[in-house]
Amino acid sequence: MEKKIDVFFEQDKAIAISVISILQKGNECLATNYTLDSYLNGDNNFVKFIIAKIDEKYAGYIIFKNVDETIDLEYILVDEKYRNMLVGSKMIEKMLEYAVQNNVKNIMLEVRRSNKKAICFYEKNGFQMVNIRKNYYNDTHEDALIYNLQVK
Ligand SMILES: CC(C)(COP(=O)(O)OP(=O)(O)OC[C@H]1O[C@@H](n2cnc3c(N)ncnc32)[C@H](O)[C@@H]1OP(=O)(O)O)[C@@H](O)C(=O)NCCC(=O)NCCS
Numbered sequence: 001m002e003k004k005i006d007v008f009f010e011q012d013k014a015i016a017i018s019v020i021s022i023l024q025k026g027n028e029c030l031a032t033n034y035t036l037d038s039y040l041n042g043d044n045n046f047v048k049f050i051i052a053k054i055d056e057k058y059a060g061y062i063i064f065k066n067v068d069e070t071i072d073l074e075y076i077l078v079d080e081k082y083r084n085m086l087v088g089s090k091m092i093e094k095m096l097e098y099a100v101q102n103n104v105k106n107i108m109l110e111v112r113r114s115n116k117k118a119i120c121f122y123e124k125n126g127f128q129m130v131n132i133r134k135n136y137y138n139d140t141h142e143d144a145l146i147y148n149l150q151v152k
Contacts, residue, residue, distance in 0.1 A: 003054050003055055003085065004054065004055060005052060005053070005054055005059070005085070005086070005087055005090055006052065006053045006054075007050060007051070007052045007053075007087075007090045007091055007093075007094045008050070008051060008053075008094075009048060009049065009050055009051075009094075009098075010049045010050070010051045013039070013044065013047070013049070016049035016051065016061070017036055017037075017039070019051055019058050019061065020036060020049070020061050020063070020077075021036065022058065023058060023060065023061060023077055023079055024036075024077070026079060026080075027077060027079060027080055029077060030112060030115065039063060039074075046065045046066055046067050047063065047064070047065050047074075048063075048064050048065075048066060048098070049061060049062070049063055050062040050064075050091050050094050050095060052078070052082075052087045052090065052091050054082055054085070054087065058079070059078060059079050059081075059082040059087050060076070060077055060078035060079060060082065060087045060088060060091060061075075061076070061077055061091070062075070062076045062091045062092075062094075062095055063075045063076075064095060064107075066098075066102065066104060069103060069104055069105040069106065070104065070105070070106050070107075070108060071095065071098075071099055071104050071106070071107040071108070072107075072108050072109070073095070073107060073108070073109035076088060076091065076092075076118075078091075088121055088125075089121075089124070089125055092125045095107070096149075096151065099151045100151060104151050105150065105151055106148055106149070106150055106151065107127075107148065107149040107151065108146065108147070108148050109122065109127065109146070109147050110133065110136065110144040110145065110146050110147070111144065111145050111147065112137065112140075112142050112143075112144065112145075113132075113142055113143045113144070113145055114142060119145065122147050125149075126149050127147035127148065127149045128147060128148060128149070129145050129146065129147055130146050130147065130148045131145075131146035132144070132145055132146065133146060
């Protein structure tokens with residue numbers, strides 16, 4: 001039987017952070033230059049959380065930041081058990097709906113050059129590479145590829 005995928009915005013930041021921590025613990029999670037806690041503090045009013053559930057189990061999340069006409073996609077993760085079932089694409093779709101409703105013109109993200117899976121996923125979902133940041137990541141000094149999606 002086809003699994004039911006629910007994708008929704010979690011407005012309660014503390015709940016979102018606890019779901020995200022659980023999913024991160026169960027999955028190999030590439031470091032970003034930001035900690036999860038930093039999204040709870042500071043200018044966190046710009047930060048939004050999308051959560052996906054499959055058959056009532058937490059399956060994935062997106063963290064993004066929206067300031068004016070731009071969204072920065074901070075992180076996307078789908079639990080290994082649920083990959084390649086379009087959970088990631090459905091969460092991107094939800095973010096796009098938000099973008100259209102909120103007059104967002106561009107969605108930007110950065111990805112490690114070595115993360116071929118994610119690069120393929122982003123390109124399938126309409127993102128195009130626009131720039132390269134050399135030695136970007138604090139841990140490995142790997143390059144970041146910058147991708148953009150223009151919202152129509
Ligand atoms: C990238 C990620 C979010 C994709 O989520 P997902 O739910 O598996 O993606 P979808 O099922 O929507 O897949 C859509 C497309 O992505 C691509 N893709 C997904 N997994 C892939 C893989 N293992 N190898 C190559 N391409 C892959 C495919 O092109 C797929 O399209 P297809 O089914 O038509 O072939 C998921 O693999 C993940 O959580 N990775 C680890 C965390 C990560 O790297 N996040 C990005 C940090 S920048």
